[in-house]
Amino acid sequence: MHPRFNTLKKHRAQSVSKAVDQMVEKLEQRQFLTVTTVANQWTAFSDNAASGGQKIYVSSSSGNNSFSGLDADHPKATIAAAKSLLRDGHPDWLLLKRGDTFNEAIGTISNKSGVSHDDPIVIGSYGIYEDPFNGPTYYDFSTFPEDPQGLNLDPRPIVNSGTSDGISLIGNSSHVDIVGIQFFANTYNGGNSNSVAGVRVQLTGTDYLVEDVLVKAYKDNFAIGNPTTPVNGFILRRSQSLDAYNTMNRDTVHAQGLYASGSTQNLTIEENVFDHAGWRAAKRVDGTNISDGQEHPEDKTVFNHDMYINTGAVGTLVQGNATSGTFIFEIMQEDVIRVRVYVPQDAGFGVAPGIDAMVRVPEIPDREFRRKSPSVSVPAEAIIFNRDGMQVAVVNNGGQSFAK
Numbered sequence: 001m002h003p004r005f006n007t008l009k010k011h012r013a014q015s016v017s018k019a020v021d022q023m024v025e026k027l028e029q030r031q032f033l034t035v036t037t038v039a040n041q042w043t044a045f046s047d048n049a050a051s052g053g054q055k056i057y058v059s060s061s062s063g064n065n066s067f068s069g070l071d072a073d074h075p076k077a078t079i080a081a082a083k084s085l086l087r088d089g090h091p092d093w094l095l096l097k098r099g100d101t102f103n104e105a106i107g108t109i110s111n112k113s114g115v116s117h118d119d120p121i122v123i124g125s126y127g128i129y130e131d132p133f134n135g136p137t138y139y140d141f142s143t144f145p146e147d148p149q150g151l152n153l154d155p156r157p158i159v160n161s162g163t164s165d166g167i168s169l170i171g172n173s174s175h176v177d178i179v180g181i182q183f184f185a186n187t188y189n190g191g192n193s194n195s196v197a198g199v200r201v202q203l204t205g206t207d208y209l210v211e212d213v214l215v216k217a218y219k220d221n222f223a224i225g226n227p228t229t230p231v232n233g234f235i236l237r238r239s240q241s242l243d244a245y246n247t248m249n250r251d252t253v254h255a256q257g258l259y260a261s262g263s264t265q266n267l268t269i270e271e272n273v274f275d276h277a278g279w280r281a282a283k284r285v286d287g288t289n290i291s292d293g294q295e296h297p298e299d300k301t302v303f304n305h306d307m308y309i310n311t312g313a314v315g316t317l318v319q320g321n322a323t324s325g326t327f328i329f330e331i332m333q334e335d336v337i338r339v340r341v342y343v344p345q346d347a348g349f350g351v352a353p354g355i356d357a358m359v360r361v362p363e364i365p366d367r368e369f370r371r372k373s374p375s376v377s378v379p380a381e382a383i384i385f386n387r388d389g390m391q392v393a394v395v396n397n398g399g400q401s402f403a404k
Helices: 079-083 345-350
Strands: 055-058 093-097 107-110 121-131 135-139 158-160 167-170 176-179 182-184 197-201 205-211 214-216 220-224 231-237 240-242 256-260 268-270 273-275 307-309 316-319 322-324 329-331 336-340 357-359 369-371 391-396 399-403
Touching: 055 079, 079 093, 079 107, 197 205, 197 214, 214 220, 220 231, 220 240, 307 316
Parallel strands: 055 093, 093 121, 107 167, 121 176, 158 182, 167 197, 176 205, 182 214, 197 220, 205 231, 214 240, 220 256, 231 268, 240 273, 256 307, 268 316, 273 322, 307 329, 316 399
Antiparallel strands: 121 135, 336 391, 357 369, 391 399
8 A cells, every 4th residue: 555656757777887887897788767766665646637637536435427537526436437538648547446346347448548658547546535624635646645644544446357357458558557456356266267367468568557556366467468469668566466376277377476478578576575376375355265265285386486577578677576485486588697696895805707606596405506607797787776685687689687
């Protein structure tokens, strides 16, 4: 849940130190877009009215489809009715009321694009808080109070999509942001659909942000790209991917917390939680039992992952995520892998080209990975974020995947 939307939304930019650049071997030229954030690192949106956008309100508890849907006092009752008001080429916002539960999918957004990166279509939420001076007051992303803590805000809206995709972008749709919504596959049982996804972006397009979203209990919680439909510039941040699973044809149908096609370019996955991907949980969202009410780790196979990034993906950044229960991710790549580690200053004098480099990982405690040639180097362009830990660059003919 957003404590506050106050991060400026900007393109990711290369981080290169000229001083280091003169001393070390360069990594092959790379194109990374970066997210520039301020204090608590949420995305802030300027009011869309100045750019010709409209706000479309929908409430399952107080809406009516005979209402205009164009102000918070007259919301539509169904997502389908509200969605029909979205316009292509405009920075429109489709806002679901916080605290409401919608027993329908957002479904397909077809041939609808925002204007630009700075003026996207936004699928998000609105709500009401009690202003001590003005009484009940509406808020959305552009009017969110400066200090929302303690305001007893309603939770993010819930979308129960059954066995349908929670939201799916198709056709010619770019510059779309999805923020502050919970998606549940509330009637999926692992065997009544072999392809249901929470958030599906499998089209040829660019510039997508998914932030502060919870996606639970789909076959694939996030599905990004296809071999023939390359997605460029998809950012998943500060969201939750939980309990993706599948029970039928487990040798050929595989559940993933996130799947990204090899055609994907400039994918960012940062500061998310991935948990319990690949096998049945004991209970549904509403607390009722799934199947026999027991955990089923036997559903897991080597093909189930929190993240599955297929071979060919270029410019992938995976950073600061929390995972448990399954492999964090698998990179289907057989090219050069470069590992960056932070060396304490007092040990740095012993690092020189040609020394024996060895990497151990806790998941495979009995193996050591060594390579003497090429020699140890610190690629300047790989230094993008100043964070502790290990980062990996996969290089293939000038294309890279970068993971942490």
